[in-house]
Amino acid sequence: MRKRLSAGDFIFNGVNNLLLVFCALVTLIPFLYVLAVSLSPLEQVMRGGLILWPDKFTWDSYVMILTNSHFTRALWITIAITVVGTLLNLFLTVTMAYPLSKKRLKGRGVILFLVLFTMLFSGGMIPTFLVIKEVGLLNSFWSVIIPAGISAFNLIILKNFFQGIPEALDESARIDGCSNIGSLLRIVLPLSMPALATFTLFYAVGHWNQFFSSIMYVTDSNLWPIQVILRQMIIEGSVEEFQAAIANGNIQTMPTTLKMAAIVVATVPILLVYPFLQKHFAKGVMLGSVKG
Amino acid sequence: MQIEQQVSSKQLKSSAPRRPRLRKSWQDWDLYLMLVPGAIFFILFKYLPMWGIVISFQDFNPFGGIWNSEWVGLQHFRTLLEYDGFWRIFSNSIILSMLNLVFFFPVPIILALMLNEVRKRVFKNFIQSVVYMPHFISWVVVAGITYLMLGTQDGVVNDFIVKFGGEQTNFLTSTDWFRPLIVLQSIWKEAGWGTIIFLAALSGVDPQLYEAAVVDGANRWRQLWHITLPAIRSTILILLILRLGHVLDNGFEQIFLMLSATTYSVGDVFETYVYREGLVGGKFSYTTAIGLFKSVIGLIMVVLANRLAKRFGEEGVY
Numbered sequence: 001m002r003k004r005l006s007a008g009d010f011i012f013n014g015v016n017n018l019l020l021v022f023c024a025l026v027t028l029i030p031f032l033y034v035l036a037v038s039l040s041p042l043e044q045v046m047r048g049g050l051i052l053w054p055d056k057f058t059w060d061s062y063v064m065i066l067t068n069s070h071f072t073r074a075l076w077i078t079i080a081i082t083v084v085g086t087l088l089n090l091f092l093t094v095t096m097a098y099p100l101s102k103k104r105l106k107g108r109g110v111i112l113f114l115v116l117f118t119m120l121f122s123g124g125m126i127p128t129f130l131v132i133k134e135v136g137l138l139n140s141f142w143s144v145i146i147p148a149g150i151s152a153f154n155l156i157i158l159k160n161f162f163q164g165i166p167e168a169l170d171e172s173a174r175i176d177g178c179s180n181i182g183s184l185l186r187i188v189l190p191l192s193m194p195a196l197a198t199f200t201l202f203y204a205v206g207h208w209n210q211f212f213s214s215i216m217y218v219t220d221s222n223l224w225p226i227q228v229i230l231r232q233m234i235i236e237g238s239v240e241e242f243q244a245a246i247a248n249g250n251i252q253t254m255p256t257t258l259k260m261a262a263i264v265v266a267t268v269p270i271l272l273v274y275p276f277l278q279k280h281f282a283k284g285v286m287l288g289s290v291k292g
Numbered sequence: 293m294q295i296e297q298q299v300s301s302k303q304l305k306s307s308a309p310r311r312p313r314l315r316k317s318w319q320d321w322d323l324y325l326m327l328v329p330g331a332i333f334f335i336l337f338k339y340l341p342m343w344g345i346v347i348s349f350q351d352f353n354p355f356g357g358i359w360n361s362e363w364v365g366l367q368h369f370r371t372l373l374e375y376d377g378f379w380r381i382f383s384n385s386i387i388l389s390m391l392n393l394v395f396f397f398p399v400p401i402i403l404a405l406m407l408n409e410v411r412k413r414v415f416k417n418f419i420q421s422v423v424y425m426p427h428f429i430s431w432v433v434v435a436g437i438t439y440l441m442l443g444t445q446d447g448v449v450n451d452f453i454v455k456f457g458g459e460q461t462n463f464l465t466s467t468d469w470f471r472p473l474i475v476l477q478s479i480w481k482e483a484g485w486g487t488i489i490f491l492a493a494l495s496g497v498d499p500q501l502y503e504a505a506v507v508d509g510a511n512r513w514r515q516l517w518h519i520t521l522p523a524i525r526s527t528i529l530i531l532l533i534l535r536l537g538h539v540l541d542n543g544f545e546q547i548f549l550m551l552s553a554t555t556y557s558v559g560d561v562f563e564t565y566v567y568r569e570g571l572v573g574g575k576f577s578y579t580t581a582i583g584l585f586k587s588v589i590g591l592i593m594v595v596l597a598n599r600l601a602k603r604f605g606e607e608g609v610y
Contacts (some may be wrong), residue, residue, distance in 0.1 A: 012512045016409050023403065023420040027484065030437050033448065054395060070327075096330030099323040111327070118334065123341025123589045124583025125563060126570045130347075131340045133318040151331045180322045209430030214543050227432040234436035235549060256446055259436070267433055286439055 031274040038260035061261035078225040085145040089203040101162035143217035348581035368581035400486030423484025435549035465554040524572035
């Protein structure tokens with residue numbers, strides 16, 4: 001197969017690689033810009049232009065943002081939501097997917113249909129809000145966690161994955177006197193690690209990045225996650241509320257460098273998770289979702 | 293052991309059918325127990341809200357609740373169909389979907405085809421890792437970076453425009469720029485991630501096909517056209533149909549973040565309207581009616597789309 005490249009092939013490869021490098025640059029430049037500005041001295045930022053490398057590295061913005069109590073509180077809340085929420089997601093998804101992967105389960109078809117139906121039709125924003133209010137979750141830490149307990153899509157994919165594990169393994173464990181729960185814990189889950197890593201990543205990213213549930217269900221600003229604070233800082237423009245909050249950091253206006261530093265702080269943790277799980281999810285993403 | 297077998301073989305006929313029945317009835321109790329938390333979740337947060345849709349046929353009174361609110365029949369639906377604003381939301385939704393279909397949809401396909409042509413593994417992996425990255429970033433951050441880069445005060449883009457003698461443009465409040473910005477953001481954030489499904493389909497192509505094509509004298513373009521594209525045709529078709537099924541679902545968080553009062557005329561879609569008028573404005577019944585309208589159309593579209601997929605000989609989505 002290996003032959004000397006023809007001229008046509010050479011040009012084809014060259015142009016193709018160039019275009020891909022261009023795509024990668026378009027993806028990376030906004031990141032680099034944000035990172036560079038967040039580390040630059042204010043004077044350099046005032047001059048304007050595309051900054052991809054700071055004249056002089058300064059950590060002032062990071063110090064300021066990480067000593068601001070509103071910002072750090074929001075960061076902790078986001079971390080708490082992500083950890084607790086993801087654990088709950090995994091528990092609920094696994095415990096429901098496992099029984100549904102057993103063909104002998106009575107009423108399995110009906111339950112699967114009811115789960116699937118929630119992906120096609122929903123009560124909508126207002127009735128969901130009213131239910132959450134009635135249940136008494138409104139304005140609590142749990143309001144953004146419990147109503148996001150299971151993603152029907154993930155549930156179905158995990159169920160399909162469980163079904164792909166040879167029944168004989170499960171069966172032999174049960175003949176050896178294992179209960180269903182025992183076989184789930186000792187046989188099925190250890191075999192499902194790539195899938196579980198993938199779902200952990202997806203759920204965690206979802207919790208870390210969510211902001212709209214918090215806007216809808218939480219009015220107490222002490223419970224707001226980082227994304228809501230970020231939106232206030234950058235997008236709501238005037239940010240009077242936040243200026244008052246940041247007044248204890250001895251600055252009157254919100255310099256661009258500070259906003260950029262806030263973006264970096266809110267983004268880096270979730271990007272750090274990604275390389276660790278990448279080798280799993282490269283396999284895991286497609287599990288059960290594509291047949292054949 | 294042998295003796296035992298011999299003894300029991302006589303009883304086997306009578307006892308064999310009973311055993312599995314016994315197992316079904318109580319040995320699987322823990323399976324049913326495991327279903328309980330998930331079932332409660334679905335009933336409480338998915339099916340109870342569906343029942344809550346009845347308030348769209350009422351004049352819902354937040355203090356009285358569903359049981360004490362007055363029934364008004366289809367009044368809210370009549371109001372909604374006569375209201376000009378409703379058709380604006382409807383057309384905004386469809387226009388945004390169509391723009392995404394035309395401009396966003398082909399990008400992951402092209403990107404996947406380009407990645408598939410790369411011969412050097414390391415280079416391919418590097419590009420893949422880079423273009424997947426924005427998928428993991430929140431819409432708040434994407435919108436935030438957009439605001440910071442396109443703003444009029446110290447946005448880089450306007451700096452450059454002014455430097456090259458152009459006129460400062462207020463991208464963020466412009467009705468002309470709203471829709472292109474939404475599409476561009478979507479491409480930046482999700483196009484790379486969207487290649488995964490196509491690359492998976494392409495990894496299943498037998499390399500011998502390419503070898504045979506080379507022997508037959510096919511150049512790279514011909515290989516692309518006759519081998520690579522047919523390999524992902526069914527994936528493209530399925531995704532296209534899926535998208536048609538979700539024609540009224542726009543990237544809601546994204547639009548909510550980019551929308552401002554000046555751009556309502558081009559960017560207001562179902563959820564942003566429902567949020568503003570319903571949750572903030574307190575018109576619970578009326579906005580539930582709007583939500584129901586959208587959900588019903590959505591359901592019909594998805595079912596039709598699935599039929600269509602099956603007619604094309606595909607497996608369908610569900």
